[in-house]
Ligand SMILES: Nc1ncnc2c1ncn2[C@@H]1O[C@H](COP(=O)(O)OP(=O)(O)O)[C@@H](O)[C@H]1O
């Protein structure tokens with residue numbers, strides 16, 4: 009077991025967003041976290057990356073507690089979070105956005121190497137290195153956001169709705185890329201999606217959340233084929 | 245959001261009026277039993293009370309920080325002095341003029357400021373406070389550095405021989421302060437007061453619910469400036485003078501401090517704030533003379549006390565001591 | 580023509596000092612969303628330190644160095660020991676919006692009183708690093724002096740160092756990223772709180788230079804840098820508060836504008852001129868002259 013979340017509860021002031029969440033993900037697995045708008049998916053990722061405090065429960069990555077740590081500390085432990093809505097800084101250039109992910113390591117050569125690998129993965133970014141991130145298309149921005157996270161050389165990647173607001177053809181590409189890179193880099197991925205079908209297709213396991221509670225979890229292909237779940241939560 | 249404040253029914257207003265009469269009567273009795281210095285300080289407290297009310301109205305209710313209250317006090321002081329010196333009208337008209345002119349200035353400044361979020365207003369009014377002497381010296385009819393005389397005259401003879409000048413100041417200041425507080429408290433409980441609070445809570449939400457936030461902010465600024473102007477005229481009365489040196493940046497600091505100490509959104513708190521502001525120089529003097537009477541001590545100890553109090557209160561009781569007490573008792577009763 | 584050129588040059592030297600104060604304010608504003616009114620106090624304290632060193636060693640530049648170091652340490656200290664505590668406590672209720680502003684004012688008062696209690700209120704005069712008498716060409720002496728040119732050069736050097744720091748180094752990138760988006764910066768592994776403290780330190784050092792330069796023209800008192808704060812603020816507003824380049828341009832524009840008033844209208848109108856500029860910018864172009872239809876944040 010490597011990412012273990014147990015009995016996790018989180019609230020926004022008086023609104024309770026997660027109530028006793030339990031699930032776990034093995035190293036190298038891709039887990040799709042599925043749920044409707046407002047189910048608590050973003051809250052889950054923000055808690056796991058240290059942006060949000062939990063009320064109770066535990067979450068461990070490789071047997072060490074991650075709750076109560078700051079995001080920059082967790083980055084040093086190999087956890088990178090691509091937050092909802094194209095997590096790039098538009099005022100900076102593409103290259104600067106990428107460098108950002110490597111600053112914490114302090115070694116410029118490492119960062120340059122990591123950036124080269126990202127450019128190999130996303131050639132489109134390579135062509136636009138000195139452009140402002142502001143000028144990128146939605147899909148390119150999402151790639152840049154993921155690229156920035158990869159420059160930090162994560163072991164656990166938290167992705168919050170990478171397909172949000174993108175054209176269907178671009179969505180297809182994004183999912184393909186995620187599938188490729190996690191095999192290539194041996195990443196553990198927590199992929200939050202409303203696009204249930206596409207996400208489950210590339211996932212090993214699925215975690216279905218509704219109103220802040222886990223309603224089903226299991227191998228992705230079983231979830232896809234469960235008629236009751238399909239009707240109730242997957243929407244087809 | 246804030247709990248709904250009941251409508252301003254006639255009987256409530258009458259009750260409040262009776263309360264203010266009672267307070268005024270008690271103050272008059274007290275004024276007869278204490279020595280001259282205390283009477284004079286009483287007048288100062290009354291003056292600070294009005295000035296602090298203007299800050300509570302602006303900062304506590306409409307969420308804007310201004311260091312311009314000192315400047316608005318100057319405007320009021322000059323307006324009152326010019327009225328009294330040139331038109332020879334009764335004193336009350338000088339005070340009315342102070343309110344009117346300062347409110348007009350406030351409306352003008354508010355037009356620029358209301359479109360701006362906090363730092364812009366604070367910075368602009370800070371600039372005004374720093375530059376006030378330069379501005380005042382610019383116009384010869386304001387009397388330059390020495391300023392203008394402001395003499396409300398001797399107390400009426402029918403009050404008798406031993407009715408002193410200071411007691412007369414005290415009476416006027418207290419009378420004005422009571423009226424000003426009465427009016428302010430009614431404004432704050434009116435529809436305007438509630439809307440100001442709504443804007444402070446959330447400009448956007450207020451805007452969506454059809455409130456014109458920026459117009460209301462200008463109005464808040466204007467009313468607050470009018471109050472400050474009145475306080476400025478009262479200050480001028482107690483020192484018989486209006487001069488740039490009386491309305492310094494330090495005065496604006498002191499006012500903000502008094503307001504924060506007393507609870508920035510509590511109107512009754514302003515009386516406490518007034519007491520504190522009058523007490524600080526006394527305490528500083530006592531401290532300074534016990535530490536040796538160097539010039540430095542006399543000049544900078546009051547400032548030190550004011551700033552330390554301001555800093556401590558903004559960190560530990562940012563919403564006034566009242567909130568901390570409430571929280572404290574809340575916790576206790578929860579156990 | 581000659582007068583116009585002189586006005587321009589003196590305006591540049593005046594404006595370049597404003598530029599430092601305005602930069603200091605913008606640096607803090609971008610990272611902390613607070614106009615740090617205590618910047619005047621921090622600069623004053625640093626200048627008193629620099630003054631002591633410069634007077635004792637008879638070396639202005641050594642004094643300047645100490646002013647920078649003192650300013651940086653004080654700036655970092657203010658953020659670390661003061662702003663962090665403040666943000667932890669004053670985080671709700673009506674005070675939320677006003678507390679930071681009021682707190683920096685309190686700090687200004689505190690530093691002023693401490694400086695006053697330590698050094699007294701006397702006018703201190705610093706030996707300027709160059710002559711204040713204008714350059715002479717044959718018969719003519721112009722108002723522009725060696726000190727003015729040295730001021731411009733000093734500020735230019737500081738600006739170049741800052742530009743290199745911000746554009747070319749990882750620290751600069753971290754500072755910019757933390758200012759634009761603290762959340763994303765943090766997710767990228769940057770220690771944003773520490774970065775912010777470094778930003779305050781840089782602002783403090785820059786403010787110290789501004790204080791030393793002003794003081795080589797005028798006397799030093801516990802109040803002598805208030806006007807610098809005001810003009811620095813006006814310059815920052817002209818530049819739109821968000822942009823460091825804007826802050827510098829705003830300061831130069833203001834410096835030249837005020838020198839024009841000084842040379843062609845009269846000394847006494849300088850402050851009113853500056854204040855009118857502020858009101859005009861706020862009324863007409865509240866996002867500053869650099870803005871291109873972007874909505875102001877915060
Ligand atoms: N900052 C916030 N303040 C208050 N409530 C929030 C906040 N963020 C999310 N919520 C609430 O928490 C619940 C879960 O939200 P979220 O985690 O964003 O869901 P999802 O990402 O699955 O759409 C929702 O009811 C939402 O309204």
Ligand SMILES: [Mg+2]
Pocket residue numbers: 046049050051092169
């Ligand atoms: Mg979400």
